[in-house]
Amino acid sequence: MDDILIDLAITLAKIFFVLGVTVGFFAPILTWVERKQSAIMQDRIGANRADIMGFTALGLFHIMADGLKMFTKEDFIPQGANKFLHTLSPIIALIPAILTFAVVPFGGEYTLFGKEVKLVISDLDVGLLFVFAIASIATYGYVVAGWSSNNNYSLLGSMRTASQMVSYEVTMGLTIIGVLMVYGTMQLTEIGNAQENFLHWGIFLQPVGFFMFFAASIAENKRIPFDNPEAESELVAGYFTEYSGLKFGMFFMAEFIEMVTIAAIVTILFFGAWHIPFIGTATLLEIFDFLGETGSNLVVMFIHVGVFFAKVIFFLFVQMVIRWTLPRFRYDQIMKLGWKILLPLSLANVVVTGIVILALQ
Template sequence: MLEQFGRDPWWVIGLKVLLVFVVLVLLTLFNIWWERRVVARMQHRIGPNVHGPFGLLQSLADGVKLALKEDIIPKAADKVVFLLAPVIAVVPAFVTFSVIPFGPEVNFFGHRTPLQLTDMPVAVLFVMAIASIGIYGIVLGGWASGSTYSLLGGLRSSAQMISYEVAMGLALVAVFLYAGSLSTSEIVAAQDDLWFGLILFPSFAIYCIAMVGETNRAPFDLPEAEGELVGGFHTEYSSLKFALFFLAEYINMATVSALATTLFLGGWHAPFWLDRVWEGAHEGYWPVLWFFGKVLFFIFVFIWLRGSLPRMRYDQFMALGWKRLIPLSLAWIVLVATVRAIDLEGGIEREYLLAALGVLIALTLVLAFWPSGKAGEADELAGRVGGPATGSDRSETEGRAGFPTPPMPAGGPVRGAAKPLVYESTRVTREEGR
């Protein structure tokens, strides 16, 4: 597969680069419109429907308005880094799509070439390395703003990226073991008969959770949580610089969705194995339709999560990454490596292998999500002082074992009970003055 690349003339390479750029920009405009329409539908609203057919030009109008707004730079900001940070965030988002295969080899203006800009033996590692550079734009943007809230948002992003990048990388190891390659085109070719999302479902599930945390999307959008950080790392940004951060977020959504499609859902292969019924399903430009259909499915899942789930607490979010996903990934890698080695040697029949695999997966999931018992301890300790533990009581109890928060007085809140005391003390003071 790799011998197909590196032979295109310069004009074909230039056209491919231009097409990738235009497709990503148009896909971003569509995804913004689609997110607003889907969330509006979930909330029984209409959403954008005025500008253009079905409101499709609303995103373009918002982008033009945002670019023409006043550009403000805080006095305390490091001006050079403040201006470079959005560029550092958005450029890697475009570069990562250079190794994503959109389709097979086609006739491109009279020249036979694969529908992929380039490929390399370590293409997946290239995607993860370039994607990790984009986090520097967020961290530097938060630091250079001269604002405490922005700095905290940038630090949260760096911690979040480290936590979920590890889980994401470990989830991909099983794919490398089955495909025998890190090249994206060869991984797609290895899924001609059966998609890796089916035979490696735990890896697929871990990757899907990690990619939501990697892109700072709800319910994992803690670096820009308005409840405690005003707006997060981009609080001080406006106009075109804020638009670049916005563009980087949506392109990163498309990137992780395209990578999930490539590694787990057969890439540009026809869904539901239509190629076995229709011989032309993998010919010409039809595979591009299958590829973008799968990508838009993942984008819909992003939108669905945003419209359905509340934002997680930060300690819960970090515990999910370090205490759940990473141990699960390590155990799954050992299991897949063992099964793969036995399967290649032909030592165990396939039926027994699949049965043992199912039992081990079930046991792993039960052990991973078994409640820790802290909630029960909190209720027991709170019950000793006269009532069940509320959310705040439980957090206090977990933080300081043996020192539960006392229950509220039966007569009402403390603030209401304190008013007569203040009044009485004021009256006594006035009488003493007389």
């Protein structure tokens, strides 16, 4: 009974940690980063109007101002819209973005107080398949949002969203086949453990797969240069044109959480997960051995978690740089890139990976 309660407490602690990091930290802070990084890149001051008693805190008070505005803004539902689906769609878009983190490990396995603890909420054998299955559900949220709004611009945005997300999901699925062939598992913790050796990182074993997966992931998240479903110059705001207040905020939060998901999955599959180059877990445990078994494991756990999120922050930075550097593609160019370039390349990558594996065996 005591073991069950301990396991339950550990699981709840991991759930609260993941929610705190994604929803409580990254989602709001990325709204500030998007403004501040664009301002720096464009040689502006940016995000410096909200203040408390004259202190702007580098514009961080804009996060609180945004939250206050969304909580107090009128929830407007247009005439002729489907009220139930209009309300449900932002929930469908947001929940899958959070659920994917249930199988995303943010550290390895550690011995704490005589008990083995894995830093993942649910260590599924098909973890990678779970990520794709759950993430694809968000498509319905965006499609339903456009259709239920009774607005032509929203409907066009939702149609673009559906075709774009379905198109790039095919490429995303095929780009990771090479990773699965190399590591022989869909379990994200095992893929992370397999990259303890720096030369076994996915970026070295699947370099083409990395670039294709990263491009397809950004397209899947509808970020510039793939933001045609929201194209302000063409569709006002696309599928969420008729949304305001917290519902509007939920769509934005889903987009930012998906950015964190992309960064986390790329880190695990291609950039060594929580591992430090050339410094293995055993080496770290040996360095801190004077602290005892639990103490050394605890220190190594904190180091690994810090390394993992440092890599995640780096890929968030890269996504922001891409967002504020590249112009928007035309919609036909997006479809051409997905079906005529990335899809054949991903198939070729699978074939070449198979040939190399057979040759080595």
